Amino acid sequence: METLDSLVSNLASLIWGAPVLLLLVGTGLYLSIRLRGIQFRVLPHAFKLVVTKEKGAEGDISHFAALMTALAATVGIGNIVGVATAITLGGPGAVFWMWIIGLIGMATKYSEALLAVKYRQKGPSGMRGGPMYYLTYGAKLPKLGIAFAVFTAIAAFGIGNLTQSNAVSKALATGFDVPALLSGGVMLLLSALVILGGIRSIARFTSFLVPFMILVYLLTGSIIILGNLDQVGHALWLIIYHSVNPIAAGGGFIGATVAAAIRYGVARGVFSNESGMGSSPIAAAAAKTNSPVRQALVSMTQTFIDTLVVCTMTALIILMAPHWQTGMDKGILTIESFRFFLGDAGAYMVIIATVLFAYSTILGWSYYGEKAMEFLGGSRAIRYFRFIFVLAVLPGALLKLELVWNISDLFNGLMIIPNLIGLLLLSGVVVNETNHYFRKRAGES
Secondary structure, rough: OOHHHHHHHHHHHOOOOOHHHHHHHHHHOOOOOOOOOOOHHHHHHHHHHHHOOOOOOOOOOHHHHHHHHHHHHHHHHHHHHHHHHHHHOOOHHHHHHHHHHHHHHHHHHHHHHHHOOOOOOEEEEEEEEEHHHHHHOOOOOOHHHHHHHHHHHHHHHHHHHHHHEEEEEEEHHHHHOHHHHHHHHHHHHHHHHHHHHHHHHHHHHHHHHHHHHHHHHHHEEEEEEEEOOOHHHHHHHHHHHOOOOOOOOOOOEEEEEEHHHHHHHHHHHHHHOOOOOOOOHHHHHOOOOOOOOOOHHHHHHHHHHHHHHHHHHHHHHHOOOOOOOOOOOOHHHHHHHHHHOOOOOHHHHHHHHHHHHHHHHHHHHHHHHHHHHHHHHOOHHHHHHHHHHHHHHHOOOOOOOHHHHHHHHHHHHHHHHHHHHHHHHOOHHHHHHHHHHHHHHHHHO
16 A cells, blocks of 8 residues: 555656646636736626526526535535645645635636536536537547546546545544544445436535535634634734745644645645636536626636635634644644634534535535546446445545545646646637627626
């Protein structure tokens, strides 16, 4: 197992090296410039569209349901364990780079969703779209489309399954001494109840669960921050200062270079909000809309909510508590940080949030994986994928955390490369569709 862990870790480090990071950040910057900072200019309009219904539009689920399905997949343990991992491995400065990848990633997320809707197709099991379709039919690169679908189907078991059930088992063991086998078995049964019903079942459940779980988490975090405002400034200073300055070892903390801050900030940022990965556009393609731009604007809000709001809340509380420099296990760091301020009630809240976040992510990623399998093997492949995906929840609860995270990093990176190539090649289409939409909107006003 140690040999496998080392091999996967080395491959993940290679994938997440300077070339991919530069491609990821560079694509986001390029799209931000070509779209004239769309993530800053029209964010209020984008949030308004979230609750807007289009009459007579084609699709399977509403704008809101599509956003909730995508948020279900992204607002997960990346917001709890992922932030803790970024800080323990990259130092406080990693949070700054999470912010950067979040801000420029909003333009990337917008572009992905726009192309997903534009090049989507109507199939026997509903709308189907995503990078595999715009690579194949837009960029005319079918081999890259196939590669992306393969990477997505495999990645679904990492970022969308194994890491989630692993985090749940650790959280429940820490808070309630629940055996990993029991927590994994229960998660398997609960996942099967929703996943086997398909996208409409997933969308109905996540439309209720996701807003509730995010609101409860943010309210609890706000209580801590408002009650300790004198410490917020220091936490922000740590984030900004160590974004460009290394942090020395101390206590149980091993120290971190600026390169480590960038590497883990970007990697965990992408793990959390998935901008550039091409996953959430698969959900966007199912939205009921006649305008690719409308759903793209809605999808853009996902990155803002995930990284700029939820991840920031987690990071501030970790840095305000005294545990992050003690060498505490990153799997329980957030739990213990909340416990420091609110006692057992704070710890239990994070444990419950971890379970809900992880469960919702499993649901969202099951849909991504099945759509990738549908692209590769037709609609008949969906039922087999769902069955295997649900079964994988149990071993995920028993695996070593480091191996699970490294597997996720590896296949997340592999998804990014073909997707970004497609975004760059089709950026002109994104710009033209965007300009047409806003010219039409200006004429109607």
